[in-house]
Amino acid sequence: MSLPLPATAAGPHHVRRDCRACGGGRLTQFVDLGPQPLANSLPRSPAEFATELFFPMGVYLCEDCGLVQLVDVIDPELLFRDYVYVTGTSDTIAAHNVGYARTVVQLLALTGKDLVVEVASNDGSLLSRFQTHGVRTLGVEPARNIAAIARAAGIETISEFFNEAAGPAIRASHGPAKVVIGNNVLAHVDEPVGFLRGAAALLEEDGLVITEVPYLREFVDRLEYDTVYHEHLCYFSVSALMRLAERAGLSIIRVDHVPVHGGSIRMYAAKRARHPQHAPAVQALAAAELADGLTTLSRFQRFATDVSRQREALRALLTRLKAEGRTVAGYGAPAKGNTQLNYCGITTDLMAWTVDKSPHKVGRYIPGTHQPILPAAELLARQPDYTVILAWNFAEEIMRQQAEYHARGGKFILPLPAPVIC
Ligand code: ZN
Numbered sequence: 001m002s003l004p005l006p007a008t009a010a011g012p013h014h015v016r017r018d019c020r021a022c023g024g025g026r027l028t029q030f031v032d033l034g035p036q037p038l039a040n041s042l043p044r045s046p047a048e049f050a051t052e053l054f055f056p057m058g059v060y061l062c063e064d065c066g067l068v069q070l071v072d073v074i075d076p077e078l079l080f081r082d083y084v085y086v087t088g089t090s091d092t093i094a095a096h097n098v099g100y101a102r103t104v105v106q107l108l109a110l111t112g113k114d115l116v117v118e119v120a121s122n123d124g125s126l127l128s129r130f131q132t133h134g135v136r137t138l139g140v141e142p143a144r145n146i147a148a149i150a151r152a153a154g155i156e157t158i159s160e161f162f163n164e165a166a167g168p169a170i171r172a173s174h175g176p177a178k179v180v181i182g183n184n185v186l187a188h189v190d191e192p193v194g195f196l197r198g199a200a201a202l203l204e205e206d207g208l209v210i211t212e213v214p215y216l217r218e219f220v221d222r223l224e225y226d227t228v229y230h231e232h233l234c235y236f237s238v239s240a241l242m243r244l245a246e247r248a249g250l251s252i253i254r255v256d257h258v259p260v261h262g263g264s265i266r267m268y269a270a271k272r273a274r275h276p277q278h279a280p281a282v283q284a285l286a287a288a289e290l291a292d293g294l295t296t297l298s299r300f301q302r303f304a305t306d307v308s309r310q311r312e313a314l315r316a317l318l319t320r321l322k323a324e325g326r327t328v329a330g331y332g333a334p335a336k337g338n339t340q341l342n343y344c345g346i347t348t349d350l351m352a353w354t355v356d357k358s359p360h361k362v363g364r365y366i367p368g369t370h371q372p373i374l375p376a377a378e379l380l381a382r383q384p385d386y387t388v389i390l391a392w393n394f395a396e397e398i399m400r401q402q403a404e405y406h407a408r409g410g411k412f413i414l415p416l417p418a419p420v421i422c
Pocket of ligand 1: 019020021022023024025062063064065066067
C-alpha cells in the first residue's frame with residue numbers, strides 16, 4: 001500500500017554499526033517504521049511544515065547480546081534543544097515520583113548529608129520529592145528551557161549532557177553522590193556504557209546507580225512499537241542491561257517492575273568492587289528472557305508482522321468512520337503518538353486535531369501529520385464522535401478525567417495492540 005508519507009530529507013545524523021551493549025554483535029533490522037520526523041520537534045505554525053526533517057527509523061536486534069536498538073543517530077543538539085516533555089504535567093508520574101523517592105530514601109537510609117544526583121532531571125519533579133525528605137539534590141538537564149523551570153522551582157540544575165567525562169567533573173564540583181538516578185535517559189544516549197561509567201565515577205563507594213527504562217518484554221508483548229522514536233535508541237532486556245553494567249564496572253543488585261511508560265524496569269546497580277556478581281534474582285530474570293525467546297530474531301519478526309497488521313486495522317477503522325461521517329480527534333500529543341500517526345499515515349483527513357494538557361504543546365502541531373494541538377477542554381467543547389488515545393500509557397487517567405465526554409456519547413479508541421473502541 002502507499003501511504004501519504006513525506007520524502008526523507010538529508011540531515012545531521014549518522015548511522016551506527018556496532019552494538020551499544022556488547023560492542024560487537026550482528027545487528028539485524030526487523031521492522032522499518034520510517035521515515036519519521038523528530039517526535040519532539042512540534043511545528044509552531046504551518047509555515048514550518050515544509051522545512052521539517054525526516055530520518056530513517058529501522059529497529060534492529062543484536063543477535064549476540066539481545067539489545068534492541070536504532071542505528072540512525074540524530075545530533076543531540078538538534079533533538080533536545082527545544083524539548084517539550086515536562087514530567088510535572090502528569091498526575092500518574094507525580095504519584096510515581098512520591099513512591100520512588102520514599103523507596104530510595106528508605107533503601108539507603110539517606111540523610112541530609114547525602115547527595116542525590118538525577119541525570120535528565122527534567123523539571124525537577126522527582127528531585128523535589130527527595131527534597132521533602134531533607135536530602136541534598138542536584139539536577140542535570142540538557143534542555144535549557146526545562147532546566148530553567150527546575151531552577152525557578154528551587155532545584156539546583158546544571159544544563160549539560162551527561163557522559164563519561166561529566167561524572168568526575170560533577171564529583172569535583174559537588175562531591176560524590178550516594179545515588180545517581182537516570183530515568184528514561186539510558187535509552188536516549190548513544191554511548192550507554194560511557195554514561196554508566198560516568199555515573200559510577202560520581203558514586204560513593206557504597207552508592208547506587210538507579211535507572212528506569214521501558215522494558216523490552218512489555219514492548220514486545222504489548223506491541224509498543226510507537227515507543228520507538230529517534231531519541232530512544234535502545235530497548236532494554238535485563239540480559240542486555242547486565243552486559244552494559246558489567247562493562248561499566250557495575251553489578252545489578254535489584255530490578256523492580258514499575259508500571260510507568262507502558263511497563264518499565266528500575267535497575268539498581270552497585271560498584272563491582274563491592275558486589276562482584278549480579279544478584280541471583282536478576283540472573284533469573286535474564287534466564288527467563290532467554291527461555292521466552294526475547295533475545296531471538298524470530299520473535300521480533302513476528303512482532304513486525306503484528307505491527308503491520310495494527311497499521312492496517314487502525315487505518316481501516318478510521319477510514320470507515322470517515323466514510324460514515326463521524327468526527328475523530330486524538331487525545332495527547334506524546335512522542336509515541338507521533339510515531340504511530342506517521343507510521344500509519346494518519347493525517348488530518350482521518351484525525352482532524354488532538355488535545356493535550358501541556359501548555360508547552362498547545363498551539364503547536366503534530367510533526368509530520370500536522371494535527372493542530374488544542375487545549376484539553378476542547379474535547380468537551382467540540383465533542384468529537386471518537387477520540388483516539390495516543391497517550392495510551394495514561395489511558396485510565398484520561399478516561400477518568402474525560403468521563404463527561406464519554407457520558408455525552410463520545411467514544412474512545414485505544415489503538416494498541418489492536419484498535420479497540422470503548
Ligand atoms: Zn550486542
